[in-house]
Amino acid sequence: MMALPALSQPVFLRFEPYGDRALLAPIAHVDPAHRATLLEYLRAHPSVADAMLTEHHALVVPHEAHDFPAEHTVPFADLPPREARTFHIGVRWHGADLAEAADLLKVPASNLPGLYMAHPYTVSFLGFLPGFAYLRGLPPALELPRRATVRPRVPAHALAVGGPYIGIYPEQSPGGWWLLGEAVDVELFVRSGPDAGPLFRVGDRVTLVEATT
Amino acid sequence: MNSVQFTKVVGPACVQDLGRVGQLALGLPLGGTMAPSRLRALNFSIGNDPHAAGLEVFGSVTFEVTHATRFAVDGGPAERLEPGQSRTITTDGQRLRILALEGGIDVPSVLGGRGLLPHARMGGHDGRWLRSGDVLPLGALPGADGVHTPHEALPSTPHAELLVPLFPGPDAHLLLSMEHIYAASFRLSRTSDRSGVRLEGSSIDLVSREPGAPSLPLVPGAVQVPPNGLPIVLGPDHPVSGGYPVVAVVARSALEPLFVAPLGSTLRFVPSR
Numbered sequence: 001m002m003a004l005p006a007l008s009q010p011v012f013l014r015f016e017p018y019g020d021r022a023l024l025a026p027i028a029h030v031d032p033a034h035r036a037t038l039l040e041y042l043r044a045h046p047s048v049a050d051a052m053l054t055e056h057h058a059l060v061v062p063h064e065a066h067d068f069p070a071e072h073t074v075p076f077a078d079l080p081p082r083e084a085r086t087f088h089i090g091v092r093w094h095g096a097d098l099a100e101a102a103d104l105l106k107v108p109a110s111n112l113p114g115l116y117m118a119h120p121y122t123v124s125f126l127g128f129l130p131g132f133a134y135l136r137g138l139p140p141a142l143e144l145p146r147r148a149t150v151r152p153r154v155p156a157h158a159l160a161v162g163g164p165y166i167g168i169y170p171e172q173s174p175g176g177w178w179l180l181g182e183a184v185d186v187e188l189f190v191r192s193g194p195d196a197g198p199l200f201r202v203g204d205r206v207t208l209v210e211a212t213t
Numbered sequence: 214m215n216s217v218q219f220t221k222v223v224g225p226a227c228v229q230d231l232g233r234v235g236q237l238a239l240g241l242p243l244g245g246t247m248a249p250s251r252l253r254a255l256n257f258s259i260g261n262d263p264h265a266a267g268l269e270v271f272g273s274v275t276f277e278v279t280h281a282t283r284f285a286v287d288g289g290p291a292e293r294l295e296p297g298q299s300r301t302i303t304t305d306g307q308r309l310r311i312l313a314l315e316g317g318i319d320v321p322s323v324l325g326g327r328g329l330l331p332h333a334r335m336g337g338h339d340g341r342w343l344r345s346g347d348v349l350p351l352g353a354l355p356g357a358d359g360v361h362t363p364h365e366a367l368p369s370t371p372h373a374e375l376l377v378p379l380f381p382g383p384d385a386h387l388l389l390s391m392e393h394i395y396a397a398s399f400r401l402s403r404t405s406d407r408s409g410v411r412l413e414g415s416s417i418d419l420v421s422r423e424p425g426a427p428s429l430p431l432v433p434g435a436v437q438v439p440p441n442g443l444p445i446v447l448g449p450d451h452p453v454s455g456g457y458p459v460v461a462v463v464a465r466s467a468l469e470p471l472f473v474a475p476l477g478s479t480l481r482f483v484p485s486r
């Protein structure tokens with residue numbers, strides 16, 4: 001566990017109506033390291049029924065008949081620092097696009113796994129499919145443009161790169177990212193029971209390691 | 214324990230309630246029935262809690278019960294079904310029918326809701342659409358008697374153009390003008406599903422399109438314009454974020470009329486007051 005640096009500066013957010021049920025605020029000016037704290041703050045606000053973040057926007061759905069102030073100063077100094085969880089995910093590097101990606105990046109295919117395992121990643125936001133996390137932290141030299149065609153079936157647990165993001169498909173789905181490997185022994189979305197929900201949350205750290213099984 | 218057996222299921226049918234509030238940050242949309250005011254009214258008429266889960270039927274279901282059970286379907290009064298009897302509910306020009314059963318369908322609540330979220334294979338009966346022969350538990354009989362009033366029928370054959378009020382969306386600046394979207398006439402595509410109503414008949418031109426635009430949080434009623442220009446109005450099972458421009462958002466009060474309108478109906482957008 002690693003505590004984020006203490007926050008001192010309050011951050012100003014200006015919400016605009018997003019239809020007649022929700023509000024949207026630009027948040028590109030918020031330090032990405034503090035986004036998880038912002039999300040917890042919004043979710044805990046007494047007027048908020050639901051809230052979520054992408055990299056550039058915060059969405060708030062107020063409770064019925066509650067007013068959520070359009071102009072909002074987030075008092076970061078008063079908020080408890082949020083502990084970031086770290087996950088070590090084992091990967092088998094046999095993705096269908098590994099060789100082609102190595103050609104494009106001009107590195108030997110055998111070196112590619114080591115390069116991708118050398119960087120820690122951070123969950124930037126959730127979306128696409130339940131359990132799918134957009135991970136940031138790729139150095140520009142390891143980014144890959146989105147593929148020209150979308151595969152109708154990407155296998156479950158495929159580790160893939162698309163643009164500046166790396167991510168793991170929670171289940172089989174269509175996809176246009178580069179398939180580099182397969183995450184093993186990990187359930188990215190639990191469908192029932194007390195632990196139901198996604199494994200990764202905004203702000204979590206993810207490290208890729210060579211699979212041992 | 215009382216239960217309901219769906220002896221014959223034709224076409225999609227799924228358990229739905231009023232949705233999962235507060236799970237967007239976990240990547241889960243509100244979900245829930247496409248006709249919340251109908252489900253509430255049906256539940257009320259048989260004494261159920263408004264949040265009791267019912268069934269959305271997009272084809273036809275035939276069902277039986279183990280104990281005498283009151284039930285209500287859109288378009289009719291509350292009725293009583295005895296063991297040994299069966300009833301069939303069929304869409305007849307409607308997009309869907311809603312069935313409420315006394316005690317509510319008592320499948321486990323997952324993350325605050327009992328409804329099926331199909332793409333997550335979560336909620337509902339074993340995370341899937343119903344199949345012939347499925348037996349679902351019903352909750353304890355409610356204490357209240359309910360009020361036996363007939364219910365408003367869901368629309369079947371469309372007789373008039375749907376007028377759907379819009380608010381400008383976060384990407385409204387990508388339209389030539391909002392008038393451009395009000396001037397167009399659309400049809401509800403048969404490819405529509407619980408994740409969105411797909412429109413056809415007119416395509417929307419954007420002033421520009423930013424490839425790799427940052428993902429935007431999404432809400433039910435958001436009007437997305439994908440690259441082919443045919444707008445999608447997001448439904449209860451929408452993805453929580455997406456990169457297509459959101460040029461407008463349908464007024465909340467207009468969502469249920471849109472979601473229950475028969476596919477093939479014609480639609481025109483109008484400014485929201």
